[in-house]
Amino acid sequence: MSARPRLGIFKMASCDGCQLQLVGCEDELLAVAGALDIAFFAVATSKKDDGGRYDLALVEGSVSNEEQLAHLLDIRARSDFLVTIGACATSGGIQALRNWRDVDEMIRVVYATPSYIDTLATSTPIADHVPVDFELRGCPIDKGQLVELITAFLVGRRPAIRDESVCMECKRAGATCVLVAKGDPCLGPITHAGCGAICPRFGRGCYGCFGPKERAAASALAAHLASGGVPAEALVRKLRGFTAWAPAFRDASDALDEG
Amino acid sequence: MQFLERAALDALFDALRAEGRAVLGPTVVDGAIRLAPIDGAQDLPAGWTDAQGPGHYRLRRGGDATFDGYVVGPDSLKQVFFPSKETLYRAERRADGKLGFSPVLPDPGASAVLGVRACDLAAARIQRAALEGGPYAEPRHRARREAALIVAVNCTRPGALCFCASTETGPRVTEGADLVLTERPDGFLVEAPTQAGRAVLARLDTRPAAADEVAWVDDAMREAAANMGREVDLDGLPEQLFGRLDHARWKIVAERCLACGNCTSVCPTCFCSTSEHPSSIDGDEASRVRLWDSCFTEEHAYIHGGGFRPRTEDRYRQWLTHKVGAWVAQFGTSGCVGCGRCIAWCPVGIDLTEEIAALRQGEGIAALPAPPAHACATDEDLVPRAATVTRVERESDDVVTLHVAVDEGLQGVLPGRFCQVSLPGIGEVPISISGGDGALLEHTIRAVGRATDALCALSPGDAVGIRGPYGRAWPLEALAGRPVVVVAGGIGLAPLRGALRSMIARPDEFPEVHLCYGARSPADVLYAKELLGWMEVPTMHLHLTVDHASPAWLGHVGVVTRLLDARSVPAGASAMICGPEIMMRFTVERLAQLGVPDERTWVTMERNMQCATGFCGRCQYGPYFVCKDGPVFSFDQIRFLFGEEGY
Amino acid sequence: MGTPASADLIGDILLFAGLTPPMRAKLAAIAAVEPLPAGATIFEEGDPAGDLYVVLDGRITLSVRIPGEPERSILSLREGELLGWSALLGRKRVATARVVLPSQVLRLRRSELLELCEMDHDIGYVIMRQAFEEMADRLLATRLQLLDVFGPRKR
């Protein structure tokens, strides 16, 4: 590769946790830095966005105000391959919980000087606003998947990021199913793989932080858990965790909410 | 039959270790009985009881310190012989630009697996048929299998989810074991059906079993068979399932099914796999990794442009119609051994015995055609050979033909067959042979995704990996002597080109050949020069059409089926078809109207492929594997399923 | 304008296979055989309803105009096929018909054809039925074309 591809890492409303995964990729990061021209990375370098084009843009965070929306449109226009990283960017994140509330009311309760707070009424995923070429799930994203994404981009392969259930990873890892063997409510069967089934491997039910897998049958799982005695409120809370605004989880939790 | 004192069980471990065997056996891990390395009898789950039900598994301690309180946990011999994730080969780009491929083959030390049940031995036999019993044998599976000594146990107390009596795979161990133990309150009755087993037995302090003890085993087995927690009727099931593809039950079960893949993961016979091509960031070092897959994932049935099984009901139906249906045609046995794992470990407790019973209630029977028999088992390690692109011809906007020289040459290069063409770190895809011979191959490739993009971007001198060829060729011998109509759509001309060249070269056998070829637009017509040449060939009749064109185009416009009439389809003709499936569907109907019978109509099928050798299960098509039984089929072989949504 | 058609010629046309000899004679009386040179335009998209044709040999393509794009040929007709069927319904021409290879057509004068069909329902039935058959075939082909069976072109 003659000219190194330009990488930009941008953020909207988020906690920086996902970008920090890249910082945390120490060894791999060196290789990445060698193979790419990291042209913009607010969290780690002081370089300013020079207004140029990006071969690969990683966008963290959800859109929760007008300024972010304008910024996003600008980035999209200047990027060839745009990847959303993390639950906030792909499904609105924890802050999407506001979508079930009256925002003005919340601002009055939380902030001393509400007029300083400029916010859209909703926190929405990037894909609601611009076309997205690939979504990297997780809260935070998984280091290994991030390196795979970048490597795949550079080498030219389809990233080995499988849209399958956490159960597939859990079973490959040889973990014992916590739902079946302990009765823990676990979202693994409906959650997108990628974390390596880390929670079940440590004996806890999956929190669904990678968001729904394709065909996530959230209502079917909820119905089963409810028949086993898990109260509806607990199920709603479970589904409205990290990726509450993702349609499969949102619809199922709304249905439970309505009784 | 011998008798071994309970207290002498540790001696068995000693005997196995004395042979240098690492011992795996049932042991309690994280609230379940798992298969794991164990050191001695103290690690065995003596006194544990499992309570199993649909979607439910709990261990309880208590009672006598015996081993009859539990049955199978989530693990089986599958974990041992067919690990969930393994590297198949490594590839590197050498300094001279060539690719080096080195197989990764396991070197399993001698091992012993303890406590294996009859159902799991039947399952191992079935997996062996899939991975070693077809046209190819997987050496990794064989190496692991051969390294293991099996110490089996007869089940005296079947669990609530067991139904091996119905599947005729238990409870008594009748195959695959080196030693068989039957537990009694005071000790174990031991049989040693193999030489290896007898060698171990010789190291143990045992006494011959008394006649009443031998008789006791028979009684215990009879009693166990009568005490199964579940039962299932497999009789005539394949025909019923395939005759009831629209049974209401599929939708009902799909309302509950999460398409999570737990059932297939724990099933001891399920063998589907997928693969990944990890690499270093510069792509110079790469490998291919195989991992367990499931027919419940979307990717399983994905091909460029969409998946064949978008709905959960399609996937559940694929699973069950394969497991207890098509399996019988493929391997001579049902794929279910009655272990109950898929019932216990389904998070929502879907019970296949219940589903089967419901599906038996209904109308509809369909005879399943038998897949062709294969000459057995040449070793196939799935490692590509290094090859070099010698020439690149641009056929159209998005199609190129690569001429590829394979360093060591290939055997069996015939039109209709295909090779697995790979680029390390990028991927491996099935591509038909569009021409060439053993030394020089031609592959015509349309750029539709990442791997094909990269292949289409190659230049002369670039290195690729090739393995194959695989699959069934066009049956030119069967076609000789009659007029032949060749119908091709788009890139579908590629696998037919070699056949057309052969037929042109043998005018006596193929006195009248009609090529009806449809392309998207004039610019998408493949092999334009060669087609022009064919217009001069007296035995060749060329009918060309495009879907749309500028008014300057003087040829036909419209879909390829419009070319089929009495002029292009002479009386008594046979047909060969390749193109998008929907085009083939309309073509066969039109040909049938024009008098070409199904058994003289040959088509090629396309399904997701990872292995091309029958190992990965991805290319399942009813009773067939497209990779080894196809890709060329006579239409009467597949008519019963052709066009059926979800297959 | 061409040479008058004979009843025998009508009998050779597959489309009219269901007609009895007297019916053929009636049809021949309103038909003419016309040779058409390559490059000729028979009618244009938007023209008012005109005569009905049957292609006897050669090749004629139908093309449509797409705003902002070059005109596109979408279907070619050959021996035995019906051209300009919308005449039977009195509609405007929905496509432009161009002769791409020297062709011969049988031309049936619209008003007389409609009159004949009205007066002799047996002829009318056979003709409408044949037209219907052909429409069904074409509809199927159009569907396949619409499905874009060669798969989406990338990007």
Ligand SMILES: Cc1cc2nc3c(=O)[nH]c(=O)nc-3n(C[C@H](O)[C@H](O)[C@H](O)COP(=O)(O)OP(=O)(O)OC[C@H]3O[C@@H](n4cnc5c(N)ncnc54)[C@H](O)[C@@H]3O)c2cc1C
């Ligand atoms: C027997 C056979 C012969 C073929 N012959 C040719 C040929 O001569 N020329 C040609 O251009 N194409 C041919 N194909 C199709 C070709 O294999 C696919 O276009 C290719 O796999 C797409 O891979 P990709 O990575 O570029 O696309 P992506 O869409 O990125 O696919 C990702 C992965 O899905 C799988 N996949 C996707 N599409 C297919 C498919 N159609 N068939 C099987 N697996 C698929 C592959 O594993 C692929 O790597 C053939 C397919 C089969 C089964």
Ligand code: SF4
């Ligand atoms: S289908 Fe279920 S019961 Fe049958 S062998 Fe597989 S896991 Fe066991």
Ligand code: SF4
């Ligand atoms: S049957 Fe059960 S285990 Fe299998 S995919 Fe469906 S929900 Fe998952």
Ligand code: FES
């Ligand atoms: S079984 Fe793997 S491709 Fe056919």
